[in-house]
Amino acid sequence: MAEVRYEAASRIYPGSEIPAVNKLDLDISNGELLVLVGPSGSGKSTALRMLAGLETVNEGSIHINDVDVTLKPPQDRDIAMVFQNYALYPSMTVGENMGFALKQAKVPKEERAAQVREAARILDLEPYLDRKPKNLSGGQRQRVAMGRAIVRSPQVFLMDEPLSNLDAKLRVQTRTELADLQARLGTTMVYVTHDQVEAMTMGHRVAVLKDGILQQVASPRELYRRPKNRFVAGFIGSPAMNLLDVDRTDGQFRIAGTTIELTDEMKAAASAVEGTTFGVGVRPEHLKFTSDGSGMAGEVVVVEALGSESFLHVKVQHEGRDELLVVHEAGDTDFGRGDNVTIAVTGPVHVFAPDGDSV
């Protein structure tokens, strides 16, 4: 059980000018499952490894339970980590792998065996305790890595893309099991992934990183509804939000010639911002085809039929260039490729200032 706090923590790799993690401020509360998400190279692993003690913290500090651990080696932090490639000890059996940390802590043999058996029971690994990692399937290896972490009952679980080497179906299943396990154990967890679906489904809160800089940290719902900037808006959500560059003319925003209605609040906020080229975003489910010919005119170019729902890509003429809008429709939509359609906005619109911040 623990709280974790990053205070303006930076990591600058030797030989590099730009920090891989830049002045990260993050408060993680006791028992929380916090997901660090961002594109590849955004500094997620680095941030996690700083907490583990595997990377030097060049500036700032890191605290676990109000204890400054910035300079402590990994073994003094009481954390458990699951690596992307699992990093199982190849020469040891599953049981020895899971009991390794306890052995280092000089826990008596019987007690160790009992704890390993208990973890193996939770993870359905009992039949495999005497096998070597190389004789296990990918999913079993992943569970051994999990088992190695939970046997220790650590203060914090650190997970670096622990599901990315599983096939799609197993990944979805394991992600639910993992979130469930974390809830049952009540142990604070920091979970790294590049997959925003994983982040949204698992995280109590999600922290979005880009180029080593924290963009926003909020609950999945909040992130989805009120992205703080254009990057978060585009990154969270699948399929992604429709985001277009729009020139403000006469205080109005027009997509494909159609004026976008804004709330009075947003109008006021937008008018306070200088500049001409804004970002305007609408999620696919907030676009709808109209039957009366009103709205943005375009042509369906791609139909993604997923069964229960469909996403239609519509080419529109916007400020003299071709743009694609993705429209969410029912699974049994009558629209098809080549159809000429008109689109209306039915839900909230996001407006981003020229510098990318939400207005």
Place this chain on the structure above:
Amino acid sequence: MYVRPELVSSSQLTIVKGGIVMSNAVADSGQKSHADEVKRLERREGWKRRLPILPALIFTIVVTQIPFLFTLFYSLTDWRLDKPEPREFIGVENYGSLPGDKFFRDAAWISVQMTVMAVLLSLIVGTLLAILLDRKFFGQGFVRTLLITPFLVMPVVAGFMWKTQMFGATFGILNWILNLFGFESIEFATKYPLASVVVVLVWQWSPFMMLIVLAGLQGQDTSVLEAARVDGATSFGIFRQITFPQLRPFLELGTLLGAIYLIQVYDHIEVIVGGQPGAKNLPFYIAQRSIGGGNRFGLASSYSIIVVIASIIIANIGLRVLSGLLEDDS
């Protein structure tokens, strides 16, 4: 290029292969002759692959197997220089005399001691050097090259260098150091012949072991080592529990290759201790007994056969252990 016959009108069928155009007369008769043609081409292909190896194969047989057969034959005769003809066939008599030959037993025992000590010590020194070299530091490449050089020195040169510049009583560095601390000079090569030879062998073979162990260390998955650190293991604990088991196949390989070579050491002994007793291993004794003045070629041949057989046994045991380990880990 392979031309499917059904795509070409059969009367014009030609097969172009390796730049040679052959008109194909038999293709007219259809399916069966097509199969024959494929077979013929495959045979041709086979010879094309085998032919270049043939000279090397013949050479290998001539220079290794034939001398061995001759040696085997000589070992069954009483051939000696002072009685060149007739060479009489005496069966296994030479071998029968071996267990009773005190000089042979001494030489065999020296061989065992020398090989075991040299292999073990160079393995230990090599491993320690490899561990030091495995961490990143400025000038790593340069230091590695420096450390490898002893392995590249010719054995005879290494022997002379140590004999005069290191062990020597007048110019030797070791004695200079001893004198510095007020001790008397020691004639190392005379007083400790076996140890002296072993020291030079270790000096030459540690770099070899270092390279092998270094390959093992650098093949390690760094995240496994990190996982062990997070799991609370000390540096020594990580080496003992994680690194060492993974290094085992590499240590076995080093032992095997080192033993095969070191069991046959001759040059170092010749240069450092010469004919003095105390460091004569089997190869040296064999040479002494034959070309070195003993001139008992038949008897010496039987010694060689023993050494070869011992080497083959060691190599086989070693290889079996090694492949077992490799299988275990793949």
